[in-house]
Amino acid sequence: MDEAINIISVETLSQNWGILRKYTFEINHLDGSRQRHEREVYDRGNAAVVLLHDPRRDTIILTRQFRLPVHVSGDKGFLIETCAGLLDGDDPETCARKEAEEETGYRVTSIRHLFDAYMSPGSVTEKLSFFIASYDAASRISAGGGLAHEGEDIGVLEFPFATALAMIASGEIVDAKTIILLQYAALEAAR
Numbered sequence: 001m002d003e004a005i006n007i008i009s010v011e012t013l014s015q016n017w018g019i020l021r022k023y024t025f026e027i028n029h030l031d032g033s034r035q036r037h038e039r040e041v042y043d044r045g046n047a048a049v050v051l052l053h054d055p056r057r058d059t060i061i062l063t064r065q066f067r068l069p070v071h072v073s074g075d076k077g078f079l080i081e082t083c084a085g086l087l088d089g090d091d092p093e094t095c096a097r098k099e100a101e102e103e104t105g106y107r108v109t110s111i112r113h114l115f116d117a118y119m120s121p122g123s124v125t126e127k128l129s130f131f132i133a134s135y136d137a138a139s140r141i142s143a144g145g146g147l148a149h150e151g152e153d154i155g156v157l158e159f160p161f162a163t164a165l166a167m168i169a170s171g172e173i174v175d176a177k178t179i180i181l182l183q184y185a186a187l188e189a190a191r
Contacts, residue, residue, distance in 0.1 A: 004027060004028040005025055005026070006027075007023060007024075008024040009023070009024045017044065018042055019042070020042050021041050039123070040123065041123060041124070042123055043125040044086065044126055045088070045126065046086070046087050046126055046127045047084055047085060047087060047095070048085065048093070048099065048131060049082050049083070049084035049096070049128050049130055049177045050096040050100050050131040051131070051133070051181040052100060053132060053133070053135070053161070054134065055134060056136065057136075059158055059161065060159055060160075060161055060164050061106060061135060061156065061158055062081060062158075062164065063080070063104065063156060064079070064080050064081075064155035065081065065146070065152070065153065065155070066078050066153070075174070079175045080167065080178065081177065083100055083104055084177060085098070085102075085103075092116075092131070093111060093129075097111060097133075102144070103144055103145070104135075105141060105144030105145070105156060106140050106141070107135075109135065113129060114181075114184060119176055119177065128177060132185060143156070161185070161186075
């Protein structure tokens with residue numbers, strides 16, 4: 001732990017889908033002063049995200065699903081995204097493979113870890129492990145769509161890679177993890 005930080009108290013505010021806690025802490029500033037803060041932190045666990053790419057056809061698989069926070073923010077609640085899910089005790093690669101099968105119906109043929117990143121570190125503890133994986137028509141083992149018993153109702157979409165990149169500029173893709181993976185893949189292809 002960082003010696004510049006002193007956690008004074010932790011209060012659990014909610015414990016439903018995740019855990020929302022209020023932290024009271026003191027922090028040493030760069031100028032040597034010390035200041036007390038209160039912040040709410042949402043802990044929902046870590047996750048993995050994977051972009052499925054068919055290198056032969058230069059296509060990708062994305063998903064479409066409803067996201068309540070986006071809807072209540074006033075935007076269209078149905079997002080086009082890469083498949084992702086909470087680790088739930090799995091290592092990140094196992095999770096990425098499992099989520100690809102559950103959400104898209106594809107069993108990936110190869111998978112590569114790219115990096116880890118915090119998506120909203122000002123208030124959320126979740127760290128995402130980012131992957132890219134290969135698929136082809138023969139690797140489809142089911143229709144996908146997610147797990148019905150978890151309330152998932154996921155559409156499976158296939159796009160040319162260039163179309164998906166253009167969907168960022170047009171505002172059709174606004175999900176951060178998806179934008180990051182598509183741009184990473186574009187940069188990698190340019191090298």
